Amino acid sequence: MRARILNCFLFAAALCLLCVGCAPKETQALEAARQGVLIIGNGTDPEDLDPHIITGLPEAHILWGLFEGLVNLDGKTLAPIPGAAERWEVSEDKKTYRFFLNENAKWSDGVPVSARDFEFSLARALTPSLGSKYAAMLFCIKNARDVFSGKQAPSALGVKALDEHTLEIELERPTAGFLAILANPIAFPVREDVLRAHGDPFTRGSRWTRAGNLVSNGPFSLAYWSVNDKVELRKNPHYWDADKVSLNAIRFLPISDQTTEERAWRAGQLHLTDSIPLNKIDRYRDEPCARFAPWLGSYYYIFNTQRPPLDDPKVRRALALAIDKDAIVRVVLKGAHIPARHFVPEGTADFFPPQTGLGHDPELARRLLAEAGYGADKKEFPSLSILYNTSDMHRPVAQAVQAMWKKELGIDVALLNVSWGAYLSMRGEGDFDIARASWVADINDPANFFENFRGGNPLNRTSWKSERFDELLQQAERTDDNARRTRAFAQAEEILDDETPLIPIFHYNRAYLVRPEVKNWDTNILDQRPLKFVRLEGAQE
Amino acid sequence: MARLIFRRLLEAIPILWIVATLAFLLARAAPGGPFDRESPLPPEVKAAVEAHYGLDKPLIEQYGAFLKNLATANLGPSYKYPGWSVQELIADKFPVSLELGLWALVVALIVGLGAGLLAASRPNSPRDHGAMGLAVVGICLPTFVLAPLLLWVFAIKLGWFNAMGYASGADIVLPALTLGLYFGAFIARLTRGSMLEVRNQDFMRTARAKGAGFSRAYLLHATRNALGSVVSYLGPTVAGLLTGSFVVETVFQIPGLGRFFVSAALDRDYPMVLGTVVFYAALILLCNLLADLALAWLNPRLRKNG
Numbered sequence A: 001m002r003a004r005i006l007n008c009f010l011f012a013a014a015l016c017l018l019c020v021g022c023a024p025k026e027t028q029a030l031e032a033a034r035q036g037v038l039i040i041g042n043g044t045d046p047e048d049l050d051p052h053i054i055t056g057l058p059e060a061h062i063l064w065g066l067f068e069g070l071v072n073l074d075g076k077t078l079a080p081i082p083g084a085a086e087r088w089e090v091s092e093d094k095k096t097y098r099f100f101l102n103e104n105a106k107w108s109d110g111v112p113v114s115a116r117d118f119e120f121s122l123a124r125a126l127t128p129s130l131g132s133k134y135a136a137m138l139f140c141i142k143n144a145r146d147v148f149s150g151k152q153a154p155s156a157l158g159v160k161a162l163d164e165h166t167l168e169i170e171l172e173r174p175t176a177g178f179l180a181i182l183a184n185p186i187a188f189p190v191r192e193d194v195l196r197a198h199g200d201p202f203t204r205g206s207r208w209t210r211a212g213n214l215v216s217n218g219p220f221s222l223a224y225w226s227v228n229d230k231v232e233l234r235k236n237p238h239y240w241d242a243d244k245v246s247l248n249a250i251r252f253l254p255i256s257d258q259t260t261e262e263r264a265w266r267a268g269q270l271h272l273t274d275s276i277p278l279n280k281i282d283r284y285r286d287e288p289c290a291r292f293a294p295w296l297g298s299y300y301y302i303f304n305t306q307r308p309p310l311d312d313p314k315v316r317r318a319l320a321l322a323i324d325k326d327a328i329v330r331v332v333l334k335g336a337h338i339p340a341r342h343f344v345p346e347g348t349a350d351f352f353p354p355q356t357g358l359g360h361d362p363e364l365a366r367r368l369l370a371e372a373g374y375g376a377d378k379k380e381f382p383s384l385s386i387l388y389n390t391s392d393m394h395r396p397v398a399q400a401v402q403a404m405w406k407k408e409l410g411i412d413v414a415l416l417n418v419s420w421g422a423y424l425s426m427r428g429e430g431d432f433d434i435a436r437a438s439w440v441a442d443i444n445d446p447a448n449f450f451e452n453f454r455g456g457n458p459l460n461r462t463s464w465k466s467e468r469f470d471e472l473l474q475q476a477e478r479t480d481d482n483a484r485r486t487r488a489f490a491q492a493e494e495i496l497d498d499e500t501p502l503i504p505i506f507h508y509n510r511a512y513l514v515r516p517e518v519k520n521w522d523t524n525i526l527d528q529r530p531l532k533f534v535r536l537e538g539a540q541e
Numbered sequence B: 001m002a003r004l005i006f007r008r009l010l011e012a013i014p015i016l017w018i019v020a021t022l023a024f025l026l027a028r029a030a031p032g033g034p035f036d037r038e039s040p041l042p043p044e045v046k047a048a049v050e051a052h053y054g055l056d057k058p059l060i061e062q063y064g065a066f067l068k069n070l071a072t073a074n075l076g077p078s079y080k081y082p083g084w085s086v087q088e089l090i091a092d093k094f095p096v097s098l099e100l101g102l103w104a105l106v107v108a109l110i111v112g113l114g115a116g117l118l119a120a121s122r123p124n125s126p127r128d129h130g131a132m133g134l135a136v137v138g139i140c141l142p143t144f145v146l147a148p149l150l151l152w153v154f155a156i157k158l159g160w161f162n163a164m165g166y167a168s169g170a171d172i173v174l175p176a177l178t179l180g181l182y183f184g185a186f187i188a189r190l191t192r193g194s195m196l197e198v199r200n201q202d203f204m205r206t207a208r209a210k211g212a213g214f215s216r217a218y219l220l221h222a223t224r225n226a227l228g229s230v231v232s233y234l235g236p237t238v239a240g241l242l243t244g245s246f247v248v249e250t251v252f253q254i255p256g257l258g259r260f261f262v263s264a265a266l267d268r269d270y271p272m273v274l275g276t277v278v279f280y281a282a283l284i285l286l287c288n289l290l291a292d293l294a295l296a297w298l299n300p301r302l303r304k305n306g
Helices: A001-021 A028-033 A057-066 A115-125 A144-148 A192-196 A259-267 A279-286 A315-320 A327-332 A362-371 A394-409 A419-429 A446-455 A467-476 A484-500 B001-031 B043-051 B059-071 B086-121 B125-141 B142-155 B171-199 B201-208 B214-242 B247-253 B259-268 B270-298 B300-305
Strands: A037-041 A069-075 A080-082 A085-090 A096-101 A157-165 A166-170 A218-228 A230-235 A249-253 A288-304 A384-389 A413-418 A434-442 A504-512
Touching: A028 A037, A028 A279, A037 A259, A057 A218, A057 A230, A057 B142, A080 A085, A085 A279, A085 B214, A096 A115, A096 A144, A096 B300, A115 A157, A144 A327, A144 B171, A157 A259, A259 B142, A259 B247, A279 A419, A315 A394, A315 A484, A315 A504, A315 B300, A327 A394, A327 A504, A362 A394, A384 A394, A394 A413, A394 A434, A419 A434, A434 A504, A446 A467, A446 B125, A467 A484, A484 B043, B001 B059, B001 B086, B059 B270, B086 B125, B086 B214, B086 B270, B142 B171, B171 B214, B171 B247, B201 B214, B247 B259, B259 B270, B270 B300
Parallel strands: A037 A249, A384 A413, A384 A434
Antiparallel strands: A069 A080, A085 A096, A096 A166, A157 A166, A218 A230, A230 A249, A288 A434, A288 A504
16 A cells, blocks of 8 residues: 555656656747846856955956946947946046046946045055955056055045046056056045945955845946855846846856856857867857857966076076977867967967967977987986976866877976965965966956066966066056067067976867857956947847 | 764764864965965955955954854855855845755755665566666766766757756756766665565564565565665765766856855865855764664664663
8 A cells, every 4th residue: 555655646646746847848048038138157166256355357347347447448449438437537647547537337226426426446456455356457547556565545546526427537657558447446446434334344244245135337236146156147227328228137157167158058058158068069069059259368388497407597498399289279279269379379369479480390499308318328417397287178188288298308207296275375375386277367458477487486386487578568667668568578579488397288269059049248358348339139128 | 762862963063163263274275375366456456355364363253253153153254255155145046946945855865775675686687687687887977978978868958957057946857867877876786785684683583474565575674774885975975966967067057055165175265165164063963963863763773872
């Protein structure tokens, strides 16, 4: 008897399961498009939504919808266009900027955006106790460095609200990319009374960024945020340019697993993915939904130049020239990225790569190695290792490099695969021979890349130092003459190529999928996304 | 019975303290810190952030503060999610894992007990080989293989379910099956084994001799005695099921607690690591206690010694 009851129950349960799933349905993406809701796979989970605390791209993607700086950047050209400020004036000496705020600019609760909000926010971003990673981006503002290190009071900062709608910013010296900096989250406004309502505005751990608490001034406002679940933005009716905003809502899903994301894409649950898994590149390469957009990032190997034989530039150059980057990109990376001959990616503003560079020249590599005293009838090459963290990409790249060095130079290197935390700490402490590294620039400026190799910069893990190189960087920083900057950068790159503290391997593309309903989706090398202008075809107005 | 419960609760305190201390030391011994990144924070910024969380103090002082907070059930702020506290995140995510875990448990018990009883009812018959063959397949198919397989069939090919997410009720079916079938396979083998042991014991013959039919003797007398091993197995298993699975939550994109166990450790989010570990330990202790109570109910002999 009991067995029969159990059987009946089982059968009923199975039947229920089937019925739940059987009803035919429209894919989520199409249904959402009809409602004007854009669904984005947004990569790793956003850690915070405080513009002055965030450190990553997933967070920035959300904030570019929530907030608006004094200027916006054009989605295609990255040229500054009006944001919260409708126009601006630059003084003769290019050291004083006066911004005239849009008088219709309002926060998501309807309160007007004032120049004082920006005055407060820029000072807040530079508060030492807040620990803002990108505070250094604002160091071009007068006294910013001293305010950040606590040497001067925040009131000394060169940012003054002249009246409700006029803001004046004084700079330390003329700065070429200043307006572009203002389009970054670090320069976004936050409102003092909102922050104070939820605790101390100048420390972390405030609850002001929760849905319901957060007040923003951009085209969208925060409707929902749950960790590891989703962030949902809704159109902000108080936004000054609300007529031009077409989307009703944007749903950011933190899908950290690429395979899961690709599966959701195939099941019609997403309008946009964050990436394409490496093993699926071939499948999507020629489809119209796939985008491969050059990105301002480089993937490279660094040398610990204090450890022999890597202290010899000839050895480093030989190792670099023996690597066939084209083959690595073609075979290992399925052509998803761009082979690199230089550190700084082509397409970076004011950067024209020199003719030379580190190509593939095994013949020269063997000669250089022989000149350095290593070879068949000479010294035996010491055993070295390549340090990298666990990843589906780093391992095959390292294996390819290992095989190329063996084949071309007869050198054996070991592969040292460690966890993320161990990798960062070993690389940080200089406990490596050769280590993988990557850098994605925050602003469109070659200096942002070269900083990594400035002598004495803690970012520079190679211990390599060149006075000439540092001097060129300083020259570029001190001048607002574009031609001189460009020349200095090209020379700096030549020094990197000659002395080879690093081996550039490839420049990043951002590879992702976009559904055909998504219109006005512009791509640019910073991967800044002007969500304001994005439209969904088939949306019911 | 009350004494057993009271004693176990008292025992839990030193156990939790040891677990918390070990977790604290292990987390700190792991290389790297919570604020290390590919593009690192400027040193002065890192120092300011570490000072904010008291990470600049001597380790023993941090340990003292941690224990003091733990005693007042305050798990501290998450380093990774600066606007959220650890207990908030656990309170937010545990219900999701709990719901999924309970459904998976239902699947595991139905499949496991069903297949186990079926197999043991006629040992070495095709029915037995069939059920146990499937169970071995189930054990050998880890969740990270089964999940994509189920998704490929039911979400991509047939389109019956969403490929990810946790928005509608139907979204729970595939993850619950994935988790449940895996544990169900273990339960099936356990059930079969102990049923076979009990089947040939004297009291079974007595029961049959006194006129109990096969199904009554088998399902009532034998099962009750055979379930002991399954119940003991279920104690820690249930705790594991309810706190979520990293693999299942990642593959199905479910906002549960399971992912935090792994991601917190990788991110070196110390308070989150300690919070989840202590929470998990407490849950295991609780589930083991419940399992022991269930065992005592199943087997009167245990009650006396309790």
